[in-house]
Amino acid sequence: MTPGQLLLFAVGGLSNAAYLFIVAAGLSLVFGALRVINMAHGSFYMIAAFVTVVIANQIGAQLGFWGGLLVAVAVTGAIGGLVEVLVLRRVYGREHLVQLLGTYAVSLVVAGGVRIVFGANYRTVASPIPGHVDLGGYSYANYSLFMIVAAILIGAGVWAMLYRTNLGRNIRAAVADPDLLNATGVNVTRLYTTVFVIGAGLAGLGGSIVAPSQAISSSIDTDVLVLAFAISVIGGLGSIIGSAVGALIVGMVVSYGLVNPRTNQFAIAFVFIIMTAVLIVRPRGLFGLPEN
Amino acid sequence: MAATMIVAACGSQPSGNQAVTFKGTKKVGYSAPLTGQSALYGHAVSQALNLAADDINAKGGVNGYKIEMDIQDDGTTVPQAVSNTKSMILQDNVVALMGSVTSAQCLAESPIAKQNKIITIDATCNSWQLTMESDVVNPYWISIVPNTYMEGTAAGRLAAGLGVNKIFIVSPKYLFGISETNAFVAALKKANSSVQIVNNPSTWYVPFPTNPRWDSTINAIQAAKPDLVYSNIFAADQINFVKQALAVDPQFFVKFPMTTLVSVDELNTLGSQYPLGMHAYMRAPFFALQDNNSRLADFITRYRAKYNGEYPSDWAVMDYDAFMLWAQAANSAKSFDADQVVKQVSGHTFDSLRGYKITIRPNELQANVGETIGTTTSSSAYPFPILKDSTNLKGDDLMMPLQMVNEIKGDQCDGTAGQPNTANFALCPSWKAS
Numbered sequence: 001m002t003p004g005q006l007l008l009f010a011v012g013g014l015s016n017a018a019y020l021f022i023v024a025a026g027l028s029l030v031f032g033a034l035r036v037i038n039m040a041h042g043s044f045y046m047i048a049a050f051v052t053v054v055i056a057n058q059i060g061a062q063l064g065f066w067g068g069l070l071v072a073v074a075v076t077g078a079i080g081g082l083v084e085v086l087v088l089r090r091v092y093g094r095e096h097l098v099q100l101l102g103t104y105a106v107s108l109v110v111a112g113g114v115r116i117v118f119g120a121n122y123r124t125v126a127s128p129i130p131g132h133v134d135l136g137g138y139s140y141a142n143y144s145l146f147m148i149v150a151a152i153l154i155g156a157g158v159w160a161m162l163y164r165t166n167l168g169r170n171i172r173a174a175v176a177d178p179d180l181l182n183a184t185g186v187n188v189t190r191l192y193t194t195v196f197v198i199g200a201g202l203a204g205l206g207g208s209i210v211a212p213s214q215a216i217s218s219s220i221d222t223d224v225l226v227l228a229f230a231i232s233v234i235g236g237l238g239s240i241i242g243s244a245v246g247a248l249i250v251g252m253v254v255s256y257g258l259v260n261p262r263t264n265q266f267a268i269a270f271v272f273i274i275m276t277a278v279l280i281v282r283p284r285g286l287f288g289l290p291e292n
Numbered sequence: 293m294a295a296t297m298i299v300a301a302c303g304s305q306p307s308g309n310q311a312v313t314f315k316g317t318k319k320v321g322y323s324a325p326l327t328g329q330s331a332l333y334g335h336a337v338s339q340a341l342n343l344a345a346d347d348i349n350a351k352g353g354v355n356g357y358k359i360e361m362d363i364q365d366d367g368t369t370v371p372q373a374v375s376n377t378k379s380m381i382l383q384d385n386v387v388a389l390m391g392s393v394t395s396a397q398c399l400a401e402s403p404i405a406k407q408n409k410i411i412t413i414d415a416t417c418n419s420w421q422l423t424m425e426s427d428v429v430n431p432y433w434i435s436i437v438p439n440t441y442m443e444g445t446a447a448g449r450l451a452a453g454l455g456v457n458k459i460f461i462v463s464p465k466y467l468f469g470i471s472e473t474n475a476f477v478a479a480l481k482k483a484n485s486s487v488q489i490v491n492n493p494s495t496w497y498v499p500f501p502t503n504p505r506w507d508s509t510i511n512a513i514q515a516a517k518p519d520l521v522y523s524n525i526f527a528a529d530q531i532n533f534v535k536q537a538l539a540v541d542p543q544f545f546v547k548f549p550m551t552t553l554v555s556v557d558e559l560n561t562l563g564s565q566y567p568l569g570m571h572a573y574m575r576a577p578f579f580a581l582q583d584n585n586s587r588l589a590d591f592i593t594r595y596r597a598k599y600n601g602e603y604p605s606d607w608a609v610m611d612y613d614a615f616m617l618w619a620q621a622a623n624s625a626k627s628f629d630a631d632q633v634v635k636q637v638s639g640h641t642f643d644s645l646r647g648y649k650i651t652i653r654p655n656e657l658q659a660n661v662g663e664t665i666g667t668t669t670s671s672s673a674y675p676f677p678i679l680k681d682s683t684n685l686k687g688d689d690l691m692m693p694l695q696m697v698n699e700i701k702g703d704q705c706d707g708t709a710g711q712p713n714t715a716n717f718a719l720c721p722s723w724k725a726s
Contacts, residue, residue, distance in 0.1 A: 005515045012507035019505055111327070120326060120335035122531060122561045132541050138514045141539035144507070213539065214504045215531040215561065219327045219367070223504055258508040259515075261492035268499045 004136035009255050015144040017251025018151035022209055024228040024235075024243045025154055026202030029162075032238025033171045033195040036088060037096055039103040041228070042221030043110035044080060044200045048072035048207030049216045050118050056125045056211075065128035069208040073201045080200020084193045092192070107221060115218045122215040143213060150209055151247075154202070158240045161198075171195055175238075230275045236288020245286060249274060312349065314358040318628065320345070320615070321362045321380030322390040323401065328368030329501040330393045330527045332557045333416065333607045338363050339599050340608035341390060344615035354622045362386055366397065368501065373397035374404065381408045387628040388413065388618050390611060391433075395419035395440075395468040399428065399712070406430040411630040411637075413618045415610035418443065419471040420692065423656040424700045425715040432630045434637055434652060436614055436659040438575055440468060441717065442690035443553070444475020446663040447522065447573050451476070451551045452483030454571060456519035458490045460548070462509050462533075463524050465497035467713055472524050472553075473497075478718055482726075490516045498525070506533045510540055513548055520571075523552040530558050534567065545570060556605040559668070559676040566677050570668040576606040576646055579674065580664045580682040585647035603674065609645050610661075617642045617650075650687070655697050660687035695722045 001009075027041045055068030083106055091102045131142045162168035170191055173181045182188045207220075214220070231250055235242025250271050257267030266273075284290050322341055325334035338361075345359045353359055362384050366372040373392050380386045381404065389405055391398050391414025398417035405412045411432045414422070420439040421428050438446070451459065459480070463469035473496060480487055489496075491512065498509060510533070513521055525533060530552070537544040545567040554572040556579075574580070582588050591612065595604045604612075621636035622628055638654045650659040666679025696705075696717055703709045705720035717723055 005511075008511045008515060009508070012511045015507050016503070016505045115327070120331055122332055122528065124531065124535065124562060124565065126565070127539055130539075130542075132539070138511070139541040139544075141536070141541075143539050210504075213532075213536055215528045215535070217327075217331055217528060219329070219331055220504070222328075223501070227503065254503060255508050255511075258498065259495060259512045261494045264492075264495045264497075268503075 004138060007136060008138045009259060010252070011140055011144070011148075013252035013255030014148050014248075015251070016254055017247040018144075018147040019210060019213075020224075020227055020231055020250055021151045021244055021247035022147070022154060022206040023203070023224050024231045024247060025158055025240060026199040026206065027228055028232050028235070028238055028240060028243040029158060029202065030196060030199035031232070032240075033175055034088070034092070034192055035175075036092070036099050036103070037237075038199065039100055039225070040083060040106040040110065041103075041199070041203050042223075042225040043107045044076040044203035045207035045210075045224065046114060046216075046218070046221040047079065047110065048076045048204030049211040049220060050114060050123070051075055052208040052211045053123045053125045053216050054118075056128070057123075062128050065125065065208075065212065069205070072208045073204045076204030076207070077197045077201035080203075081193055081197045083200070084196035088192075088196060089189070111218055111221060118218065120218065122217045124215055125212050127212040147209060147213070151244075154205065155240060155244050158202070162240065167194070227271070230271055233275050233285055234278050236285025238289065239285065239287035242285050242287030312352050314349075314353055315356040316358070317360050318354065318357040319360050319362040319380070319384050319386045320388045320390065320618070321364070321377070321384065321386035323366045323373045323376035323380070323392045323397065324363050325368035325393050326363075326365040328366075329529065330368045332527050332561065333393050333555075333605070334365070334368075336557060336605040336608040337390070337393070337416065337611045339602075340595070340604065340612040341615055343595060343598060344612045344619075348615070348619045354619050355626060355628065359619070366392065368394065368397075370394075370396050370400050374400045377401045377404045381405070381410055386410065388622070388633075390614055391415060391417050391435075393417060394466070395422065395471070396466045398422055399467060402428065402430045402433055406432060409630045411618065411633050413614040415614035416607055417468065419467045420475075420658075420717075421467065421471060421713060421715055423658050424692075424697055425706070425712065426701055426703055427706075427710060427712040427714070429656075429701065431657075432634055434617075434634070434657045434659075436617060436650060436652075436661060437610055438661050438663045438687065438690065439658060439692075440472035441475045441692045442661075442687065443573065443575075443663055444472045445479040445690050446665060446685050447472075447524075447551055447553070448476045448479025449483055450571055450573060450665045451520060451522060452480050452487070454520060454549075454551070456487065458488050458516075458518045458520070460491050460513050460516050460518035460521045461489060461496040461523075462513075462521065463497050464500035464526075464529065466500050469497055469500065469524055473522075474716065474718065476522060476524075478723075490518050498529075501529070504528070504532050506536045509533065510537050510544075513537075514540070518548060521548050521550045521552075523550055526553055526555070527557070530554075531561055534558075534562060535565070538565065538567065554668075555607065556603060556676075557607070559678070560603060560605070563676050564670070566668060568668050568670060568677060572666060572668055572679060574606055574664045574666075574679070575661075576609040577664055577679065577682075578604055578606075578609055579671075579678045580666065580684065581609075581645075581647050583647075585645075587643070588645045588647060591645050613642075613644050613646070613650075653691065655694060656692075656701070658691065660691055662687045663690060692717065693722065696720045
């Protein structure tokens with residue numbers, strides 16, 4: 001493999017990692033703060049993708065995409081708020097299986113609703129950032145580079161929110177001891193709603209950003225969820241840095257694994273082998289914190 | 293006692309406005325990918341089957357019974373397709389099944405249908421193993437879709453005719469992809485032995501259903517710099533691959549032209565974004581089959597009227613044919629019994645929307661259906677590209693030679709006899725001799 005090809009596949013791996021991290025970030029945030037495994041995360045992602053495509057196709061790819069992105073994040077955040085109030089508040093503190101069933105039920109309702117509203121046909125939208133960069137004899141899509149930058153910004157933004165704001169301090173305090181936080185006058189119930197709205201909005205942001213690069217259908221919610229969970233488990237559920245590292249590992253393993261004749265057949269399996277190994281050696285994930 | 297039902301045929305149904313009396317209702321089952329990787333196809337097939345059932349019922353149904361479609365979503369997964377098949381046969385008492393979309397699903401459904409003696413008319417999944425390999429074969433399984441041998445042969449001849457030297461292969465990693473790619477390579481090498489496949493055989497296949505990101509394959513193509521890419525990826529995979537490759541370089545498919553399996557669904561979804569100049573092979577594109585074909589023209593009109601102006605995809609055309617073939621055979625048999633209906637199918641000739649009659653070869657119950665090849669070009673008549681210089685290859689010229697069929701059925705071409713999916717036509721004595 002030449003240096004140019006190494007770079008080509010590295011950028012491919014980064015693009016893949018960015019796509020997965022954008023989706024996994026909100027999932028990880030919600031688990032970290034609320035200790036809820038949100039099976040409906042993909043639903044918010046899917047709703048946002050559809051909203052973005054519909055708006056962008058109505059008023060043009062450039063302005064439409066950015067407008068669609070804002071609307072999609074607002075819509076998914078609002079739906080997330082409703083889901084938190086109507087469903088999650090009834091399952092906090094209960095065993096994970098109940099939470100899984102509750103959020104899974106939400107995902108089924110959303111999937112059915114999306115199919116009724118948007119139909120079965122795939123939808124596509126043109127890229128708002130067309131063009132490509134040529135380097136070393138190979139081409140790189142501007143939009144893939146944008147996705148990499150967007151993933152870095154999202155990761156940095158979530159980290160800054162958690163560790164550099166009052167909201168983040170309260171979220172971390174709520175994870176450690178919600179009763180004590182409540183006693184200090186912080187409305188923990190409202191805090192939980194806020195966290196879930198942010199998590200849903202992040203899923204929406206992911207769906208909007210991914211929309212121009214793939215066919216949008218009523219099944220993209222499940223397409224992405226398995227790998228997103230694998231990333232979160234590898235990196236540590238609840239850890240944004242862990243999700244970034246997990247996404248990087250998965251992106252690179254798939255990118256290099258699929259093109260190598262010796263590893264092609266096992267490229268996807270490697271992801272789950274790594275996940276299993278992490279679960280055996282360090283069950284809380286590479287950067288995860290032990291549960292109280 | 294069967295209930296007697298009176299229905300009024302309505303709209304532009306073929307028999308006009310007349311009352312039809314039925315002895316009762318019988319169900320025909322279809323495990324459909326209404327969600328998942330192939331949702332696009334399941335949507336089209338379901339619509340065509342419902343239209344076909346309406347048409348048949350307007351003409352009096354089958355053997356005096358009203359036919360009702362029993363369509364259940366399988367999410368493009370094998371386990372759900374198996375579960376649906378069992379439920380349709382054992383609980384809903386279907387009298388016939390329409391074949392599912394992927395060969396992996398059909399491979400799993402076939403033994404259940406065989407065990408319960410339910411005839412299956414298959415118009416989508418198309419691995420030749422389904423009708424030939426003795427470990428798999430089901431005497432009640434009828435294929436009216438060009439199988440992977442026929443389709444791979446058509447693609448191989450198409451690619452060989454382009455005069456290219458270096459070919460890159462990308463294919464989904466399951467029975468269909470492997471079966472069709474093997475046939476493609478065999479036909480290609482037969483026509484042009486000097487052609488070089490530039491990627492290692494172990495990298496021909498991508499996981500199915502795959503990650504929606506195609507960076508690895510797109511980058512591998514850039515690194516290999518082939519003259520031509522051969523692909524049989526389909527539905528969401530093909531749409532994602534094309535979109536992401538065009539983002540890498542709008543000239544991607546000019547630099548690396550493709551010989552690829554396409555259907556109206558992919559063309560319609562991508563519309564003007566679908567690359568022009570693609571060397572496509574298609575199973576039943578309505579726009580290439582409608583010349584002097586009033587039956588297809590009528591179908592298109594009624595399909596579009598019923599389904600919000602949608603154009604019928606290849607899958608819709610073929611599955612409408614599949615339903616009509618079954619209905620005609622069951623009426624001729626005056627029975628729903630699979631043995632009786634198969635007798636009215638095997639060796640018989642049927643009308644088809646495709647503009648020609650199709651005959652079911654008794655040896656493997658495969659129809660001599662053709663394949664359409666051509667190059668994608670823009671169209672002023674449709675909101676998506678069509679084919680220019682299209683040729684409708686005759687099924688008889690693509691079908692597997694009878695001697696080879698018999699050798700496969702006789703386990704003479706089996707890598708591991710007694711195990712499914714181990715037959716390989718390249719191991720057949722007659723193939724080696726040729």
